[in-house]
Amino acid sequence: AQSVTQLGSHVSVSEGALVLLRCNYSSSVPPYLFWYVQYPNQGLQLLLKYTTGATLVKGINGFEAEFKKSETSFHLTKPSAHMSDAAEYFCAVTWGAGGTSYGKLTFGQGTILTVHP
Amino acid sequence: DGGITQSPKYLFRKEGQNVTLSCEQNLNHDAMYWYRQDPGQGLRLIYYSQIVNDFQKGDIAEGYSVSREKKESFPLTVTSAQKNPTAFYLCASSPRGVMTETYGYTFGSGTRLTVV
Numbered sequence: 001a002q003s004v005t006q007l008g009s010h011v012s013v014s015e016g017a018l019v020l021l022r023c024n025y026s027s028s029v030p031p032y033l034f035w036y037v038q039y040p041n042q043g044l045q046l047l048l049k050y051t052t053g054a055t056l057v058k059g060i061n062g063f064e065a066e067f068k069k070s071e072t073s074f075h076l077t078k079p080s081a082h083m084s085d086a087a088e089y090f091c092a093v094t095w096g097a098g099g100t101s102y103g104k105l106t107f108g109q110g111t112i113l114t115v116h117p
Numbered sequence: 118d119g120g121i122t123q124s125p126k127y128l129f130r131k132e133g134q135n136v137t138l139s140c141e142q143n144l145n146h147d148a149m150y151w152y153r154q155d156p157g158q159g160l161r162l163i164y165y166s167q168i169v170n171d172f173q174k175g176d177i178a179e180g181y182s183v184s185r186e187k188k189e190s191f192p193l194t195v196t197s198a199q200k201n202p203t204a205f206y207l208c209a210s211s212p213r214g215v216m217t218e219t220y221g222y223t224f225g226s227g228t229r230l231t232v233v
Contacts, residue, residue, distance in 0.1 A: 009157065032218040043123075043207055043224035051219045090160070094218055104150075105211075105222055109159040 002027040004093045006108035014116050019063075019078040021111050023091030026072060033074040034092040034105065035065055044090060050074060061085070086115045119144045123208050123225035129233050130195070130202065138193045138228045140208035147213035149191035150222070153177060154205040163206075166191055167213055195230065203232050 007022040025031050032051050036044040048059025055067040061084075065076045076089060091108040121142045130136045140149065151163040162175030166185040180199025185191055191210075195202045206229075209222040 034221045036224075041205075041227065041229065043121075043226045044209075044222075045224070046221055049219075049221055092221070104162075104165065107160045109157075 002029070002093075002095055002106065004091055004106050004108045006089075006091050006111050008111055009109065010112045010114065012114040012116065013081045015083055016080050019076070019081045019085065019113065021076040021089050021091075021113065023065075023074045023076065023108060024072055025074070025093050027093075027095055029095045031074075031093045031095055033065075033067060035059065035063070035074075035076050036090045036092060037061075038088045038090065038110075040087075047076070047089075081113075081115045083115050083117070086113055088112045121208055121210055121223055121225035123206075123228050126226065126228060128228055128230045130230060132232055133197045135194055135196050136230065138195070138206055138208075138230070140191045140193065140225060141189055142191075142210045142223070142225075143189060144210055144223060145188070146210035146223070147188070148211045149185070150209045150211075151175075151181075151183065151191070151193045152207040152209065154207060154227075160207065163193065202230055205229050 004025045034049045035047040037047050038044045047063050048057045050057045050067045058064045063078045067074050088110050090110050092105040094105050124139045148167045150165040152160040161177050163181050164183040166172035169188050172183050172185050182194045207227050208225040211222045212220050
């Protein structure tokens with residue numbers, strides 16, 4: 001079955017520290033990958049996406065993610081956390097015409113990022 | 118600017134009442150979706166529609182109904198049959214089918230429904 005897993009429902013870092021949020025998928029079909037951010041009582045905003053081409057993707061607010069096919073991963077990173085990064089982050093996947101979820105995104109369970117002063 | 122508008126932002130419902138949440142988009146997207154969000158449970162798909170006058174049940178459709186009479190609009194009705202409707206509801210849209218691969222979804226700002 002095609003699925004996406006976010007490891008760690010809560011991640012806590014200090015301001016200025018590295019942010020690493022993990023996302024793994026399971027499928028033999030090539031994925032299209034997305035990271036979204038949600039601030040309290042708001043909708044989801046697209047941070048970045050991998051479709052084709054370069055496997056290191058840069059997004060907004062200094063975030064980036066690397067697609068690693070051998071590890072079936074798409075982890076989100078930011079070198080230095082800021083207080084304003086505190087939010088919930090969702091990894092999402094679609095598998096295109098070869099997958100059972102054609103035309104729809106499948107979302108991970110979300111990771112809440114807390115940033116301490 | 119193009120986007121998705123959800124209204125109202127906050128909604129209070131008495132037990133036994135039906136309520137309708139509005140979702141309007143001016144992105145010319147074919148597909149629209151409704152999700153329910155509860156703390157610690159991620160996003161759960163209620164209904165989706167890939168084209169006007171057609172929609173499909175998602176994972177938790179019981180107690181909900183939708184219509185898709187216009188491309189721009191996809192209202193969600195929470196019926197009295199939904200036993201625990203208090204939640205945050207999100208509407209999203211995307212280009213149809215294959216375009217979702219490169220575009221992803223655009224989300225509205227959500228409606229928080231509370232049963233009183």
